[in-house]
Amino acid sequence: MPDTRIVRPETVRLDISGGDWLLVKRRLNAGEQRRQYARAWQRLGNGDGRLQVNPLETGMALILAYLLDWSLVDEAGNCLTIRDTADDEAAKEAALNAIDYGSFVEIKEAIEAHERKNDAETAAKKKTLTGSPGVDPTSPSLAAADGASSGSPS
Numbered sequence: 001m002p003d004t005r006i007v008r009p010e011t012v013r014l015d016i017s018g019g020d021w022l023l024v025k026r027r028l029n030a031g032e033q034r035r036q037y038a039r040a041w042q043r044l045g046n047g048d049g050r051l052q053v054n055p056l057e058t059g060m061a062l063i064l065a066y067l068l069d070w071s072l073v074d075e076a077g078n079c080l081t082i083r084d085t086a087d088d089e090a091a092k093e094a095a096l097n098a099i100d101y102g103s104f105v106e107i108k109e110a111i112e113a114h115e116r117k118n119d120a121e122t123a124a125k126k127k128t129l130t131g132s133p134g135v136d137p138t139s140p141s142l143a144a145a146d147g148a149s150s151g152s153p154s
Contacts, residue, residue, distance in 0.1 A: 011068060014110045023069035024111060027118055036065035059108040064089055066111045
């Protein structure tokens with residue numbers, strides 16, 4: 001299959017502690033990535049229009065961009081449903097705000113690890129697809145061809 005620039009809607013299951021799991025997007029498309037950045041960045045309050053990262057929003061922005069479903073339950077054992085709210089960011093954010101902070105951090109770190117793994121795979125794939133075949137070590141250099149000196153006295 002030829003390589004494509006289109007991001008297919010694929011999912012990955014990430015296991016977390018306590019036997020729980022997260023269902024996340026394998027990759028973000030350009031629109032999802034831009035929405036994540038838009039949520040994490042804000043205008044400076046001094047009126048010059050520059051943007052700065054809002055550290056209180058970066059984790060939430062990352063999770064909301066990737067998370068589709070999970071196995072987390074409430075104190076009565078009922079599933080904390082987010083799958084049906086995947087398009088309703090406010091409902092998904094409310095569910096994330098209802099969990100304990102340690103669980104929020106664990107989810108964020110699991111998604112960050114997933115993102116790092118994807119970035120490494122993408123970089124390796126690009127290197128394989130676009131890498132040059134290399135230079136034959138026995139071929140003469142351009143400097144030798146035009147008579148330039150290599151700096152040695154001979």
